[in-house]
Amino acid sequence: MYSSDRCPWCGTEPLYVAYHDEEWGVPQHDDQMLFEMLTLEGAQAGLSWWTVLQKRDGYRRAFDHFDVTRIAAYTDDDITRLVTDAGIIRHAGKIRATIGNARAFLELQAREGSFDRWLWQFVDGQPQINQRKSMAEVPGKTALSDTLSRELKRHGFKFVGSTICYAFAQATGMVNDHLLSCPQHPENAAQSLKK
Numbered sequence: 001m002y003s004s005d006r007c008p009w010c011g012t013e014p015l016y017v018a019y020h021d022e023e024w025g026v027p028q029h030d031d032q033m034l035f036e037m038l039t040l041e042g043a044q045a046g047l048s049w050w051t052v053l054q055k056r057d058g059y060r061r062a063f064d065h066f067d068v069t070r071i072a073a074y075t076d077d078d079i080t081r082l083v084t085d086a087g088i089i090r091h092a093g094k095i096r097a098t099i100g101n102a103r104a105f106l107e108l109q110a111r112e113g114s115f116d117r118w119l120w121q122f123v124d125g126q127p128q129i130n131q132r133k134s135m136a137e138v139p140g141k142t143a144l145s146d147t148l149s150r151e152l153k154r155h156g157f158k159f160v161g162s163t164i165c166y167a168f169a170q171a172t173g174m175v176n177d178h179l180l181s182c183p184q185h186p187e188n189a190a191q192s193l194k195k
Helices: 014-022 031-044 049-054 056-062 068-072 076-082 092-112 115-123 143-154 162-171 186-194
Strands: none
Touching: 014 049, 031 049, 031 056, 031 068, 031 092, 031 115, 031 162, 049 056, 068 092, 076 092, 092 115, 115 143, 143 162
16 A cells, blocks of 8 residues: 655655665665665666666576575576566676675674675674655765675675675665664654554
């Protein structure tokens, strides 16, 4: 159901509303889902999230449901296949980055035990709950995203600039930027449970 109090970026399109209500800002700790979101946020570079969200099922099909081990083993033949797949954004650089990122992801998992453990250390294991009243207060990047971008790049990741990293942090619940007026803001959600 649409609420006019939702964060205005999600509008009334059911796919967008479901993403806003069920995923955005919800803490995510599953490594495979974290890799999916990192890939999709990187794919968004220069485009709208709506474009990516509409192609999400295509990405899942084309990239073996984000099985990181399989993606890390992709070859030039897979790149050729993917750049002709209309179900995804056919940008060769982003496709190559996804494959390289899968390899970097596996190395980081092996070293740290899990990507989740490594990632959530940047927020001391707890989501940052912001108290924003309007979308004008939501930044495009922060010191957190600058640090995360720098560290991901240091580990060999591509398409992980600070703006992408901030969107990734929002998407995976490391940062909660639901507006104070939004029913999905943690304070409002907690009040709803008490009723």
